[in-house]
Amino acid sequence: xxxxxxxxxxxxxxxxxxxxxxxxxxxxxxxxxxxxxxxxxxxxxxxxxxxxxxxxxxxxxxxxxxxxxxxxxxxxxxxxxxxxxxxxxxxxxxxxxxxxxxxxxxxxxxxxxxxxxxxxxxxxxxxxxxxxxxxxxxxxxxxxxxxxxxxxxxxxxxxxxxxxxxxxxxxxxxxxxxxxxxxxxxxxxxxxxxxxxxxxxxxxxxxxxxx
Ligand SMILES: C[S@@+](CC[C@H](N)C(=O)[O-])C[C@H]1O[C@@H](n2cnc3c(N)ncnc32)[C@H](O)[C@@H]1O
Numbered sequence: 001x002x003x004x005x006x007x008x009x010x011x012x013x014x015x016x017x018x019x020x021x022x023x024x025x026x027x028x029x030x031x032x033x034x035x036x037x038x039x040x041x042x043x044x045x046x047x048x049x050x051x052x053x054x055x056x057x058x059x060x061x062x063x064x065x066x067x068x069x070x071x072x073x074x075x076x077x078x079x080x081x082x083x084x085x086x087x088x089x090x091x092x093x094x095x096x097x098x099x100x101x102x103x104x105x106x107x108x109x110x111x112x113x114x115x116x117x118x119x120x121x122x123x124x125x126x127x128x129x130x131x132x133x134x135x136x137x138x139x140x141x142x143x144x145x146x147x148x149x150x151x152x153x154x155x156x157x158x159x160x161x162x163x164x165x166x167x168x169x170x171x172x173x174x175x176x177x178x179x180x181x182x183x184x185x186x187x188x189x190x191x192x193x194x195x196x197x198x199x200x201x202x203x204x205x206x207x208x209x210x211x
Contacts, residue, residue: 004158005160006064006065006066007066009159009160010043010044010064010066010067010070011066011070013043013044013067013106014043014044014046014067014070017043017046017105017106018046021187021188023046023050025134025199025201026046026047026050026105026134027050028134028201029047029050029103029105029132029133029134029201030047030050030051030052030055030103030132031050031052032052032130032132032203033051033052033054033055033101033103033130033132034052034054034055034100034101035054035055035056035099035100035101036056036057036059036098036099036100036101037051037055037056037057037058037059037099037100037101037102037103038058038059038060038061038085038092038094038099038101038102038103038121038124039058039059039060039061039102039103039104040061040089040092040102040103040104040107040111040117040121041061041062041089041104041105041106041107041110041111042060042061042062042067042068042071042084043062043064043067043070043071043105043106043107044067044070044071044074045060045070045071045074045075045078045082046074046105047103047105048071048074048075048078048079048080048082049074049078049079051078051079051080053079055080055101056080056081057080057081057082057083058078058080058081058082058083058103059082059083059084059085059094059099060075060082060083060084060085061084061085061086061087061088061089061092062084062087063087063088068084089104089107089111089117089120089121090111090112090113090116090117090120091116091120092120092121092123092124094124095124096123096124097123097124097125097126097127098124098126099124099125099126099129100125100126100129100130101125101129101130101131101132102121102124102125102129102130102131102132103131103132103133104131104132104133104134104135105133105134105135106134106135106136107135108133108135108137108166108168108171109135109136109137109162109163109164109166110159110160110161110162110163112161114166114171115171115174115175118171118172118175118176118177119175119176121206122175122176122177122206125206126206127206127207127208127209128205128206128208128209129205129206130180130203130204130205130206131172131177131203131204131205131206132202132203133168133172133200133201133202133203133204134199134200134201135166135168135199135200135201136164136196136197136198136199136200137163137164137165137166137167137168137198137200138164138165138166138167138168138198139186139194139195139198140184141194144194144195144198145165147194147195148164148165148195148198149164149165151164151195152164152165155196164195164196168200169182169184169200172204176206176207177204177205177206178204178205178206178207179202179204180202180203180204180205181202181203182200182201182202183199183200183201183202184198184199184200184201185198185199186198186199187199
């Protein structure tokens with residue numbers, strides 16, 4: 001699975017997650033981001049074009065060398081400075097309480113221990129700092145969820161560890177985030193794709209008062 005995981009999946013992700021509908025959702029996800037930001041699972045940098053001028057700097061965390069190569073051109077022409085700081089969201093090389101915001105798109109599905117990554121985000125965010133997410137995960141529909149559980153082992157093998165059935169809202173609250181606005185919906189498309197397209201888009205806050 002080495003070539004598939006290391007070479008094919010990052011290139012396929014770069015293409016499949018760059019549709020007009022997903023670009024619109026990316027723009028919505030990062031619209032309220034400001035200050036110094038960490039983006040986990042930075043991938044090929046598909047969110048970069050949508051960061052608003054209120055963002056000072058993006059710290060990128062990404063383990064895939066191919067994704068990093070695909071990101072290079074986007075980083076060079078980005079509207080904000082980007083610094084690649086690490087390769088694992090579960091152990092961020094970032095000072096505690098030093099950042100204003102964090103961003104993740106289609107990444108909490110893939111990180112081996114999402115709880116550890118969320119606890120790291122809580123550590124590096126300042127009190128009142130915000131986490132902006134666009135993720136796919138567990139559907140509230142019993143029949144769709146049943147298919148998500150069934151297909152999960154296959155999806156993990158084909159999509160480099162991506163899980164279909166993670167309950168993103170519960171993960172955020174269990175880790176200690178305060179959920180803010182959350183919008184859930186299914187991406188439009190054929191019925192057979194329903195297990196892959198239940199989305200969670202919104203923000204969550206680190207408890208405490210910010211400056
Ligand atoms: C489905 S891709 C999404 C990429 C990008 N966020 C986007 O929206 O296009 C999931 C990403 O998570 C990255 N990833 C996997 N494990 C990770 C980890 N432990 N820490 C940070 N990123 C990770 C993968 O390399 C991949 O780039």
